[in-house]
Amino acid sequence: MSAKLKIGILGGGGILTAHAPGYTRLAHLCEVVVAETDASRHSEIRRLLGEDVAIVEDYTEILADKDVDAVDILLPHYLHAPAAIAAAEAGKHVLIEKVMARNVEECDLMIRACENAGVSLTVCHDRRYDADWQALKQVVDSGELGDILFWKLEHNQNVVFPERSWVRSKEMLGGGAIMSCLTHQIDSLRWYEGEVDQVTCMTKTEPDRMEGESIGAVLAKMRSGALALLSINWYTQSHQAPDGLWYEFNHVTGTKGEAYFMSGKGTYVKIHDGSSKQFRYDLKGEGSFVKVDVKKELTGHQRCIEQWVKSLRGEQAEILTDGTDSRQTVEVAEAAYRAEETKAVVSLPLQPAR
Ligand SMILES: NC(=O)c1ccc[n+]([C@@H]2O[C@H](COP(=O)([O-])OP(=O)(O)OC[C@H]3O[C@@H](n4cnc5c(N)ncnc54)[C@H](O)[C@@H]3O)[C@@H](O)[C@H]2O)c1
Known part of the structure; x- marks a missing residue:
């Protein structure tokens, strides 16, 4: 695969600090666009991902972008299931920051939506x-x-x-x-x-x-x-x-x-x-x-993002945390x-x- 992937990061709050270096080191493989409703966060997003990074307000704007291949969801927990399901329905592969969702019922809806859409569902359990x-x-x-x-x-x-x-x-x-x-x-x-x-x-x-x-x-x-x-x-x-x-x-x-x-x-x-x-x-x-x-050499977040990007590119990847596995953690x-x-x-x- 030669073309760069386009990845939408949904939410640019605190945990972006851990995800951003995962993408800046892979800038030759993927470009990112960030959705963040809180404009007071935008300067920090630029500091973390570069002055040129594209920023939109609501995550639904990224889901409507046909050029976006996959999304990395860094939203509050109550938005994990709705955002992941909407992303799957829009044909985007999903990486979601832990915890996968608030309960097993939401996890199952997310798994089903991704299966139905034929997209992958990975949870960033960085440890x-x-x-x-x-x-x-x-x-x-x-x-x-x-x-x-x-x-x-x-x-x-x-x-x-x-x-x-x-x-x-x-x-x-x-x-x-x-x-x-x-x-x-x-x-x-x-x-x-x-x-x-x-x-x-x-x-x-x-x-x-x-x-x-x-x-x-x-x-x-x-x-x-x-x-x-x-x-x-x-x-x-x-x-x-x-x-x-x-x-x-x-x-x-x-x-x-x-x-x-x-x-x-x-x-x-x-x-x-x-x-x-x-x-x-x-x-x-x-x-x-x-x-x-x-x-x-890498943090857990950086390695998770590296492996996820590899999997998106169709390369051999070590995905240790797919949605069906991470669902069991929520169940416990x-x-x-x-x-x-x-x-x-x-x-x-x-x-x-x-
Ligand atoms: N792995 C870790 O050690 C670790 C540590 C902290 C947080 N987390 C996880 O990271 C995730 C996010 O937590 P956080 O601490 O970054 O929260 P946060 O509140 O700092 O960030 C969430 C961001 O989402 C934005 N947002 C809300 N609705 C939006 C919308 N419709 N469109 C676009 N942006 C929107 C908010 O404005 C906010 O900036 C959670 O799943 C949390 O559990 C993981």
């Missing part, structure tokens, strides 16, 4: 494309940790949105911090360990921050038999403090070893007997944790909410609510 998170997956997939017993995944942030932000609305967000952001951890857990069998959940809401929960803990039993504890804390400043804690942390315990990823630190592994067949860990001594050598979050509401353990797949 799956990040070199450190991929390194942890390689360690687990090597089998050297033995049987996996337990996962612990944490996300810590200090999230304070302006009073009129859509993030404060449970309806617009699709819940709270679990649906919005712990879906990073849920999605990664499913990628690392397979599907979830059962969940239970507790949450804490701080109405001065948002209608949905700011804090949540999900306990999951995996189909593999492993347990997983996932937590989100949108009320902590510890990760920003000097000598504070971490932003994200994944820890896996197996019968023969353990491994973890910690933001700002990297990916580490410990094989209990100190030997490794598949990896050349820099073993400093029997029983110690050693750092996995990770080459971090929805099951967690149902568990909290009913004070029960909820089994997956979800049965329709009575």
Whole structure:
């Protein structure tokens, strides 16, 4: 394929900062046009994508442009399903920033619309494309940790949105911090360990921050038999403090070893007997944790966009997050909410609510 792709970016808010470098480095392969209703964002969009970048106001203007091949949806969650469905009906391939949609019902409508239109549906769950998170997956997939017993995944942030932000609305967000952001951890857990069998959940809401929960803990039993504890804390400043804690942390315990990823630190592994067949860990001594050598050339967002553009060009691509897969992540979050509401353990797949 020689002609440049034309990609419409729907929404030029905060997360454009992560997507824009994915496109500027591929400027020889694709041109972009951005839709953003808030004119006060336009100068920042130009700063990120270049002074010449085309900007329109509403995303429907991009969908009406016959020259646009595909769209990258960076809109608030309540617009994910309507925008993706309209894009599919207009014949555009769809990349959508996580979380795919507010609930499984919306995900299914999006999947059906894309299937009917014969266009692809990809979700930008960036952690799956990040070199450190991929390194942890390689360690687990090597089998050297033995049987996996337990996962612990944490996300810590200090999230304070302006009073009129859509993030404060449970309806617009699709819940709270679990649906919005712990879906990073849920999605990664499913990628690392397979599907979830059962969940239970507790949450804490701080109405001065948002209608949905700011804090949540999900306990999951995996189909593999492993347990997983996932937590989100949108009320902590510890990760920003000097000598504070971490932003994200994944820890896996197996019968023969353990491994973890910690933001700002990297990916580490410990094989209990100190030997490794598949990896050349820099073993400093029997029983110690050693750092996995990770080459971090691109961010997860940049790599996701790179692979997506390859797939659009008909080239071999590593798409790790298609719509049907990412739908299962939303299902786990929805099951967690149902568990909290009913004070029960909820089994997956979800049965329709009575
Ligand atoms: N991967 C990550 O770590 C990460 C971090 C933050 C946000 N996100 C995700 O990014 C997505 C967007 O979040 P955000 O933080 O950028 O939100 P945001 O509110 O900053 O940006 C959304 C933008 O969409 C614009 N918009 C609304 N309606 C529009 C329309 N009809 N046409 C054109 N533009 C319109 C808004 O004006 C706004 O600028 C969400 O899915 C969110 O979950 C991901």
